[in-house]
Amino acid sequence: MSGAALLLVVLAAGLASQWVAWRIGLPAIVVLIATGLVLGPGTGLIQLGFGSHELTELIGLGVAIILFEGGMDLKLAEFRRVGHGIGRLTLLGPPVAWLLGTWAAHDIAGLSWGVSAVLGAILVVTGPTVIIPLLRQARLNKDPASLLKWEGIVNDPLGVLLAVLTFQYLTIGGGWVATLTGLLVAVVVAGVLGGAGGWGVGWLFRRGAVPEHLKAPVLVVMVLCVYWVSNLAQHEAGLLSVTVMGLVFGNLRLVERETLQRFKEQLTVVLLSVLFIVIPSQLQAQQLALLDWRVLAFIAAVLLLVRPVSIALATAGAPMRWQEKALLAWIAPRGIVAVATAGLFGPALVEAGFADASRxxxxxxxxxxxxxxxxxxxxxPLARRLGLAARRSNGLLIVGATDWTLAFARALADLRIEVLVVDGAYQRLKAARMAGIPVHYGEILSEHTEHTLEVLHLDSLLCATENDFYNALVCKALGPRFGHHRTFQTALPKGAGEELRQLTVQQRGYLAFDAQADHATLHERLSQGWRIQSTKLSASFDWDALAGRLGEPWKDWQLLGAVEPGGSFRLYSKEQRFRLDAGWTAIYFAPEADRRPAVADSGQARADAASGTAAKIPQGSKEPTP
Structure with missing residues (x-):
């Protein structure tokens, strides 16, 4: 197979695996590894033809970009919130895990002390290449997610450094003095090159020294340069340097930071897809034959003894909930860096006289x-059992506390749909608080809200303030978090001949309900006696019957959304239509007189003078109909 065809196969297989994992709800890493094993040892389709050293160097470049992107995601505000746990996991945890892992590798797996020490250092890492995609799927609360994220990103380069220094101690000599000196040099190199690199690139960007279309490519090249130069200064210091660089760059107040981070995230998805296909595909059958029952016992010890004891010792006396400690004691997936490091040091240790390093x-x-x-x-499942994650995403985040949004929120709450109202004016939230509606006081676009507001249980956004352009700004800012297809705003009022002056769909969220349902009109009709009501449809009283009973759309009533038989909420928009079937509950806005339409059999109308809801479009639902 030609090089171009091989690259295409790897890219297609990786991204297809990501998509399949999303569709079936499995962690993407699981599907990627399975695909790599099938394409490599299973069928022999992927044969790269690289030596182990060359392959490790190429993998190192990809991991450097991934670690930089992870470093950008480390916010100092998170450290201020859960710094007590982060410090223990990144300072106390690695040495304890290293010692326990070394003991287990020697006494259980039967490796020599030297090889055991290298393996114990390698397994210190928890791997951002694995943990970050898992956190994205698990919908963890902010505190445990921050702890796992910081541990994975910071410990990854630390584990590699420990492995490098142990390897040098075993093969080069020089004693503990040389080893500790190497550690100190690596930390200094990372601080100087990584810190200067992150600050310097930010300084250039802030002053317009780099044009907009070159900023993302320049940033990628600078990351790789810092990684390469750091490795020249101190062996394997590059990963720590790019992590520091990402941390510095990500916490600069740059206008383009979010755009650049989104680009890096997308690039990371591609790199993860490629790396987790390539690395499993290179495993040979004879290497698998080296695994025996002692290795299985060692793995069990890593899972059930080394990790729990390490976390217990590192977090002893820390002001952390026991649920968080329990989650941390179990969750520690290893990733690409561990495999790449083992692939580099294994053959080198064999050449140095450690025969069992082949394992x-x-x-x-x-x-x-x-x-x-x-x-x-x-x-x-474990995080939800411990109360550290949202059980499901089925709710609406409403930005803007008004009389109409309060009525909508009440109606949704009556239908057992999660709802949260956010507003930057404390007084406007008073009525919602009195009604028992969950609220958040603060600017939705502020950094404080970003780090404190829990919205994992919500999957749709409705921005309904009286400022239509602010609504558009919020929808574009939060669109990547909720998904642009679940981001809505109230309609923009139109005057005669003003069609061309309106915001395009690329500049705003989808228009909720109807193009005529602007902020002023909704509140005017609410004052005229219109109420938010709901009716459950049945086979004998279907959607056509209800629509005919209510009258002319928008003139006499307006569809707001619906709840599917399984309980999932969907916000209605003429730009995203859907069909209501028997068993669905229609939520609509209509005059008080129409609150209880006559329905047949069990299709009794439920009229609630309160609220509605918006939620996700679940898999398998019908396509929106024109």
Whole structure:
């Protein structure tokens, strides 16, 4: 197979695996590893033809970009909130895990002390390449998600450094003095090159020294340059340097930070897809034959002994909830960095006289597969069981506390749909608080709200303030978080001949309900006696019957949304239509006189003078109809 065809196969297989994982609700890493094993040892389709050293160097470039993107996502505001836990996980946790892992590798797996020490250092890492996609799918609360994210990103380069220094101690000599000196040099190199690199690129961007269309490419190249120069200064200091660079750059107050981070996230998805296909595909059958019952016992010890004891010792006396400690004690998936490091040091240790180092790569790979499967499949259920994650995403975030949005929120609450009202004016939230509606006081676009507001249980956004352009700004800012197809705003009022002056769909959210349902009209009709009502449809009283009973759309009534038989809410928009069937509950806005239309059989109308809701478009639902 030609190089171009091989690249195409890897890219297509990786992204297809990501899509399949999203459709069936499995962690993407699980599907990617399975695909890599099928295309590599299973069928022999992927044969790269690289030496192990060359492959490790190429993998290192990809991991450098991934770690930089992870570093950009580390916010100092998170450290101020859960810094007590982060410090313990990144300062106390690695040495404890290293010592326990070394003991387990020697006494249980039967490796020599030298190889055991290298393996123990390698398994310190928890891997942002694995943990970040898992966090995205599990919908964890902010505190435990921040702890796992910081641990994965910071410990990854620290684990590599520990492995490098241990390897140098075993093969080069020089004693503990040389080893500690190497550690100090690596930290200094990372602080100087990483910190200067992140600040310098930000300084250039802020002053317009780089044009907009070149900023993302320049940033990628600068990350790789810092990684390469750092490795020249101190072996394997590059990963720590790019992590520091990402941390510095991500916390600069740059206008283009969000745009650049979104680009890096998309690039990371592609890199993860490629790396988790390529690395499993290179595993050989003879390497798998080196695995025996002692390796299985070692893996069990890593899962059930090393990790729990490390977390217990590192977090002893910390002001953390026991639920968070329990989650941390179980969740520690290893990723690409562990495999790449083992692939580099295994052959080198064999050449240095450590014959049992030939087992280093297959054991590490086995740990990666088992931890990814065990932790990837249990993170969500365990977190929900411990009360640390949203059980489901089925609710509406309403921005703007007004009389109409309060009525809508009440109606949704009556239908048991999660709802949260956000407003920057404390007084406007008074009526919602008195009605028992969950509220958040603060500017929705502020950094404080970003780090404190829990919205994982909500999957749709309705921005309904009286400022239509602010609504558009919020929808564009929060569109990537909720999905642009679940981001709505009230309609913009139109005057005669003003069609061309309106915002395009690329500049705003989807218009909720109807193009005529602007802020002023909704409140005017509410004052005229219109109420938000709901009716459950049946086979004998279907949607056509209800629509005919209510009268002419918009003139006599307006559809706001619907609740499917399974309880999922959908906000209605003429730009995203859907069909209501028997068993659905229609939510509409109509005059008080129409609150109880006559329905047949069990299709009794439920009229609630309160609220409506918006939620996700679930898989398998009917396509919107024109």
């Amino acid at each position: 280093l790569l297959p054991i590490t790979f086995a740990v990666v597969i088992v931890t990814v499967l065990a932790h990837g499949l249990t993170l969500g």
